[in-house]
Amino acid sequence: MRAQGSAAPGGVHVASGYGLKIYVNRGHLVVHQGVGRNRSTERFNRATSRLSRLVVIGHTGFVTLEALRWIRDVGAAFVQIDSDSNVVAMSAAEWQSSSRQLRRAQVLAAESEIGRRQLTEMLKAKLIEQARLSV
Numbered sequence: 001m002r003a004q005g006s007a008a009p010g011g012v013h014v015a016s017g018y019g020l021k022i023y024v025n026r027g028h029l030v031v032h033q034g035v036g037r038n039r040s041t042e043r044f045n046r047a048t049s050r051l052s053r054l055v056v057i058g059h060t061g062f063v064t065l066e067a068l069r070w071i072r073d074v075g076a077a078f079v080q081i082d083s084d085s086n087v088v089a090m091s092a093a094e095w096q097s098s099s100r101q102l103r104r105a106q107v108l109a110a111e112s113e114i115g116r117r118q119l120t121e122m123l124k125a126k127l128i129e130q131a132r133l134s135v
Helices: 065-073 100-109 113-133
Strands: 012-016 020-025 028-036 037-046 053-057 060-062 076-080 088-089
Touching: 012 020, 012 028, 012 037, 020 053, 028 065, 060 076, 065 076, 065 088, 100 113
Parallel strands: 012 053, 020 060, 053 076
Antiparallel strands: 020 028, 028 037, 076 088
16 A cells, blocks of 8 residues: 555546545545556545545445545545446535635626626537537
């Protein structure tokens, strides 16, 4: 077992295999993964892991509620994909702006004609890009 894991550049860690186990032990996220003799265990520390996304490829095993909370608390997202590339489960990282003025301006923008047009254009561009990526 590795003493401490760290996410790949970009903060993404991919776990795959059969009988995946994802749980928290002594404040660390523990990920058991792999197949047969090629199994491995990673331990992620909250402060040093730099985890932004945990992608699970598989459909056997377990993820504890405490592990999902740990992932959310470090600002990461969780995604589970089955062997047919179907998304089974996902969570989004919580994002909050610390700027009150920015949040206030975003709320008030929806009240103006220019703000509504900008919002419509932004959503349109987002949907077009999502459709392009899912093909």
